[in-house]
Amino acid sequence: MDVRTLEVFLALTETRSFASTSRVCNASPSAVSRTIQRLEDELGTRLFIRDNRSVRPTSEAEIFRRYAARAVAEWQSVRDQLGGGGRLTGDIRIYASVTACYAILPDVIPEFRALYPEVAITLKTGDPGSALSAVLDDEVDLAVAAFPETIPSGVTTHVMMRTPxxxxxxxxxxxxxxxxxxxxxxxxxxxxxxxxxxxxxxxxxxxxxxxxxxxxxxxxxxxxxxxxxxxxxxxxxxxxxxxxxxxxxxxxxxxxxxxxxxxxAYDVGIAVRTRALQSATVTAFWRVVGAKHPRGR
Structure with missing residues (x-):
């Protein structure tokens, strides 16, 4: 397997859709499907349960995800240190409540800054009830949010914790x-x-x-x-x-x-517009979150 395969796998675990993954990875749905099939053959286990409406990771996929997230993040770090492909630059906009700023983000931002020191972070604070709308309205790239039972269309989430x-x-x-x-x-x-x-x-x-x-x-x-x-x-x-x-x-x-x-209780984590995962800076932050908290939705 190669890094590209791991990137496709990670994208599918997040989007849970071959169509969305194809957009994020700039590949056709059939190419995504073949990549996942080859990976399953190589690992000798089923990673996703597929039906007409959805794609769900298996328990084996959740275990493999931890390795994949770490491997991709480490590869990107080594590539940047060696100068291969250039250092990641740009900016990323994050929305969070005051509590999230000192209770959740400190678990992620220091590592992200260490890996990508040239990416500027803009942090917007506000009412947690406005987090998902800030993402949907493109006011920010990502948000720390409490997740409703039904996630809005076009939003991908990653659960970081459950709180009563x-x-x-x-x-x-x-x-x-x-x-x-x-x-x-x-x-x-x-x-x-x-x-x-x-x-x-x-x-x-x-x-x-x-x-x-x-x-x-x-x-x-x-x-x-x-x-x-x-x-x-x-x-x-x-x-x-x-x-x-x-x-x-x-x-x-x-x-x-x-x-x-x-x-x-409800789940709390990072929410992002699915199409924003095409951004290199957003994807880099997303992978750091996945490596620190290998759990998703």
Missing amino acids: LQFVAPTLECRVSELAGRSPVPWAELPLIIQERDVARDRVEKWYRRLGVKPRVYAHVAGNEAILAMVALGCGIGIVPGLVIEKSPIRAEVRVLDVDPGLD
């Missing part, structure tokens, strides 16, 4: 804290602080419907950090990802409520 959604109440002695401490909790009386738009909001609304309770919405805010701040001030209860609580400087000012049933 948790109810939080203030530790401050106040009416909200007193209500949240009752058993059973009077959910209809508790003021709720919720995201303006986010994956979490949909799950919260479903949770209240299952409970048969109409939430008493106190405020709609942009950003999980704002929710925590308002909860800490005693304005209401909120629902935020566990990662945000863990990394927050005011985590001691809120407490996690034990609820049953709990809220569904």
Whole structure:
């Protein structure tokens, strides 16, 4: 096998589509199919489950992916150091929430900078609920995002972690804290602080419907950090990802409520417009993510 074969394999594990992979790799769908078939023959195992609608990596593909991502990233690094093909230059635009900037990106950007020091990074921060739209509207090349159950068409994602959604109440002695401490909790009386738009909001609304309770919405805010701040001030209860609580400087000012049933966790990772993977800088960043977090969707 050669580097080109590994690149085609990695692209197919991300796009899960022969047509999309052919565009990313600048090859015909039949050529992509032949490349994958030769790779499977060489490895002696099936890497993808194919049907009329989709392509799904097998467990063997997930194992091989770790090797392939490392091998391609190392080859590109050696090529750049030796001057073969020139050093990668250009820029890349990334969207992330404040929490993602200090909890997720530090796991990727230092290695990317070490491999590609001449690529300039532009970082845009904002509400996590706007991450996918920023990608779709071509405001950025990639975004750290929480993934909905259905990924928008034209977007490819790579899962980096899974985080629970948790109810939080203030530790401050106040009416909200007193209500949240009752058993059973009077959910209809508790003021709720919720995201303006986010994956979490949909799950919260479903949770209240299952409970048969109409939430008493106190405020709609942009950003999980704002929710925590308002909860800490005693304005209401909120629902935020566990990662945000863990990394927050005011985590001691809120407490996690034990609820049953709990809220569904969600996946967090990198989202990119599929056609943007034709960019050398975007593809380089994507591969570093894949090497650090060999898990995808």
